[in-house]
Amino acid sequence: MNSIPLGVLVVDDETRQRRGLAAMVRDLRPEYEVWEAKNGKDALTISLSKPIQIVFTDIQMPIMNGLEYLQQLRTSGQHETKVILVTVYQEFSYAQQAVRYGANDYLVKPVQSQKLIEVIQHMEKVIVQEQEALSENRTALNQIEQSMPAFLEHLFSKWVTDKLQAHEKSLLKSHFGWQGLGEVLALGASASRPEDIHEWDSLLRNTVAEILRPWASSVVFPLESHKEHVVAVVNWKDRVEGKEAKSALQVGLEKMGQQQSISIWSAWGQPFDFDEMQISQSLEKAVRLISMRFYTPHIRCLDLVVSDDEQPVQEMSAHEQMTNLKFIESAISNEETDQLLDRCNISLDE
Structure with missing residues (x-):
């Protein structure tokens, strides 16, 4: 006995033939639910409204x-339903034609119990195999x-x-469909205990994406080449x-x-156009800016593009950064705090 109950439809305009075949199916598979129809039109209505897996039709x-029922059934999208033609010898050519239309098998009248x-059994095996394949496909898709x-x-x-x-660019472009103006945001963080940073990585990424959502679409991810940075690629809405x-x-x-x-630093790179798919320079600028946070500890967000009332952050060359670093180390070692404050433009009154 099959462990999966199926729905079966028997279609025949001759009442005796229809009820006889339906009774045989019920005897062989008591767990099946069996419906009956007297023509193809009624059969199509039942097939589209009931859980029918196997159809025996005159x-x-x-x-x-x-044949018209079979064509209508397949046209409606019911390709999984197994259709078995029940025919007499004189209609054998019709049965062969029906197989080409999508019939799965045929039986010759009078139908013998063994046949x-x-x-x-063959239909059950096919249905079980298809269900297993579908389950595997769903698992693979998941x-x-x-x-x-x-x-x-x-x-x-x-x-x-x-x-x-x-080809990877084409994949990203077709998947996201981003156009217009974009920018790269680089983020870094520090904590009293370095191991705590990893706990807030996901929270930081989710926070950035959620805050930007009203203004932009974004993807936030850890940068593979610089594990200490989290990067957001932002596509501004309506430019x-x-x-x-x-x-x-x-x-x-x-x-x-x-x-x-935790302490969080962020830096925006230069704007770019998604249509040109050029983005690396924006990241380079953002990472370079965020690396300057040592020199601007009071500024948490650095941006190359500033408004009229803000002062732009000047980028430093590697030589300038090293010179400043040596000066700061010397000032600290010699306790020359006044010179250090003057160099950093910081007033104790602030």
Whole structure:
């Protein structure tokens, strides 16, 4: 006895033939639910409204014959339903034609019990195999869906470091469909205990994406080449400048830092056009700016693009950074705090 109860439909305009075949199916498979129809039109209605897996249908019937029913059934999208033609020898050519239309098998009248059970067992085997294959496909799709975010982050990490292949660019472009103005945001964080940073990585990424959502679409991910940085690729909506979004993000990050007892720095790279798919320079600028946080400890968010009432952050060359570092080390060693404050433009009154 099959462990999976199936729905069976018997179609025949001759009442005796129909009820006799339906009774045979019920005797062989008591667990099955069996419906009956007297023509193809009624059979189509039942097939589209009931859980039917196997259909036994006559060919010559009024209103809608078996071949017309089969064509209508397949046209409606019911390709999984197994259709067995029940025919007489004179209609054998019709049965062959029906197989080409999508019939799965045929039986010759009068139907013998042994032949019927053979067909049923074969259909059961096919149905079980299809269900197992479908289950495997769903599992595979679930696995793909679960791994897709990590795969896309990997592609973004390659993209921002200018290592993306042409076909990978096309994949990202078709998947996201981003256009217009974009920017790269680099983020870094520090905590009293370095191991705590990893605990807030996911929270930091989610916070950035959520805050920016009203103004932009974004993907936030750890940079593979610089594990200490989290990067956001941002696509501004309607070519907005993003000033309001950046302000909201700065406030949100400061709040998060206070709540989690971590220090967060961020830096925006130069704007770019998604249509040109050029992004690495924006990341380079952002990472370079965020590396300057040592020289501007009072500034948490650095931006190359500033408003009229703000002073731009001047980028330093490697030589300038080393010179400043040596000066600061010397001033600290010699306790020359006044010179250090003057060099950093910091007043004790502040």
